[in-house]
Amino acid sequence: MTPTVSYRCTLRGETHTFADLRELLAKANEVKSGDALAGIAADTATERVAAKLALADVPLREIADTPLIEDDVTALIEETHDRATFDREFASLTVGELRELVLSRAFAGRWSDEGLARALTPEMAAAVAKLMGNKDLVVAAAPLRTVTRLRNTMGQPGVLACRVQPNHPSDAVEGVLLSAVDGLLYGCGDAMLGLNPVDDGVDSVASVLGGLQDLIRRLGVPTQSCVLAHITTQLEAMRRGAPVDLLFQSIAGTEGANASFGVTLELLGEGREAVIAHHAEREETFIGEQVMYFETGQGSALSAGAHHDVDQLTIEARAHGVARAFDPFLVNTVVGFIGPEYLADARQINRAGLEDHFMGRLLGLPMGCDVCYTNHADADQNSNDDLLMLLAMAGCQYVMGIPGSDDVMLNYQSTSYHDVAAVRELLGLRPAPEFEAWLAEMGLWQDGRLTRGDGPVLDAAAAAVAEGAPPELAA
Known part of the structure; x- marks a missing residue:
């Protein structure tokens, strides 16, 4: 007792x-x-x-x-x-x-x-x-660093990485790829190309995984893909032949809250081992075995009625304890996404983002943040900019890249490809080293800054989505 x-x-x-x-x-x-x-x-x-x-x-x-x-x-x-x-x-x-x-x-x-x-x-x-x-x-x-590896290396000092989040209202693969290429041209995507699916069905998830993997292969991008379906859907897609780089799952800080996500600690462990074995069978180069990608956020246990009268900050820290046990490649606190019932305004969202990031770093996690808010919270893009810059100064591992900061599928506000490029230039930060070298090879990066040049990546990108590509990309 x-x-x-x-x-x-x-x-x-x-x-x-x-x-x-x-x-x-x-x-x-x-x-x-x-x-x-x-x-x-x-x-x-x-x-x-x-x-x-x-x-x-x-x-x-x-x-x-x-x-x-x-x-x-x-x-x-x-x-x-x-x-x-x-x-x-x-x-x-x-x-x-x-x-x-x-x-x-x-x-x-x-x-x-x-x-x-x-x-x-x-x-x-x-x-x-x-x-x-x-x-x-x-x-x-800021000085607490945890370096992780999968296809590239994350977490070094001076690096601010970005997850390209190419969400689409109907998971149309061509639209997803167009958005992903847009992000790559802005120097984003070193953390991953990670989609939140509309359709959690196995066939749809497998189709998007295949499209993202083909884009990575054709362009030679040193990054990883992920479709943020439920862990069981991803594993079933993998069993049917879909390429899974990172295995995603939302997690929380109590057994009851995890049950509300349809997940157990045993399932997380089994999934991790299955993906590591899957990588060993693929004819590709992986430089690390950190294959898990977790998302957390203050308020999830309370929303599930599984908080046991423990405050949401402490429950969030316990979620970090769960993540740490499975040696993740990246962890993301989706700080303002759950809604104003849990973080009412910009002041509370910004505070929670800094708390979550600090706790994760202190516990040894490769911690990133979705700097975001829902449209019914008392926050705006200016307050989002404030948190983005504070987290960048705090050494945040990565943030999100979403066209125009406006997610057309999840209907919330986050950070854009432009935001990441601006903060990197403002604070002298760089992409992940392998990704930076690729950007330079493609003519998109020179002397520590984005060039937006017409390098070979444009022709290669067009070829990667030539089958059924939308007119915008063909142009």
Whole structure:
């Protein structure tokens, strides 16, 4: 059973009492409409500050020994926790002391050299995030690097990658390929060519996978493809002969929320092994075995009624713990997509994006972000630009590239090919190294910037979709 320890803080002559660690973590969270919807948020700003002060004094050992939920996610987190390194490096610290350590100049080197990521649990990452300002989250995340490999290499310093998201209202392969080529011409697509399908049927998914793979092969692009259907659909398409580079699944931080996605931890493990075996049988060069692509987002467990009165930031950190166990190629927090019931406005969306990115980086994940909002949230493209630039400064692994920032299938707002090109040029960032070399070979990249030249890629792209290509591409 979970030990019950109450926490107190006296502030301005008033004593605030928090019944247990679960309540303390919830009350210490920044303002989130989802926590208010769940009835677990602080009632006043004073109570929130009192909770933060009390949380700062909580020993990390207490967090390690106090499971908030009893389910298979908790069991996985405990199984994958490097307790020996934790006992040596962190057990004597409080949450406040961990914050000071993470923000110190020497921490990133130690974190990398000594493999400290797995010595921290998701709940510890969530706790320290609650004590940080937005600038702290940027400063702390920026030097923490996790490099991954599949067809190319992701995560190096100075790299901002992009997932081309060529969504189409009817999954028409020709339209998908046209959008993908458009992204490539803007220097995007090094993270992946990743489509959200309208049709989750096996035949349709296989058709799009085949089209994207043919484009990659014909152009010689050092990237990977993915169709974000349910994991079982992707695996069935693979069994029928479709080429699967990356295996996608949305995941959450509780067993119940994962069940609402139709997924179990066992299925994730089986799928990963199946794709690794599939790659070994293909006559192609893969330079790594990190084959999983996960998406997360604050509020998913609450929307499934499976949050166990735990705040949405802490649940998100637990989702990161699930992702870490399966050695992913990339992880994406789709920060503003679930809706204003969980993140009401630009202020909350931006805060959540920085929190999610920091926690993922601290836990050793190759973390990216879909900088986005739905049209009924109190946000706009200006606030989206703010978060994009903050995350780029924080070393975000990759963001989305969508024509005009407007997804014509999912009907939400994100970041465009133009946005990625602009931020790279503004901050002196580059594509992934193998992809940058390909861009230069194609005449699209020179002296560290996009050229938009008429290189050989145009003829090759036309050939790649010549069968049934739309007039725009043929031109």
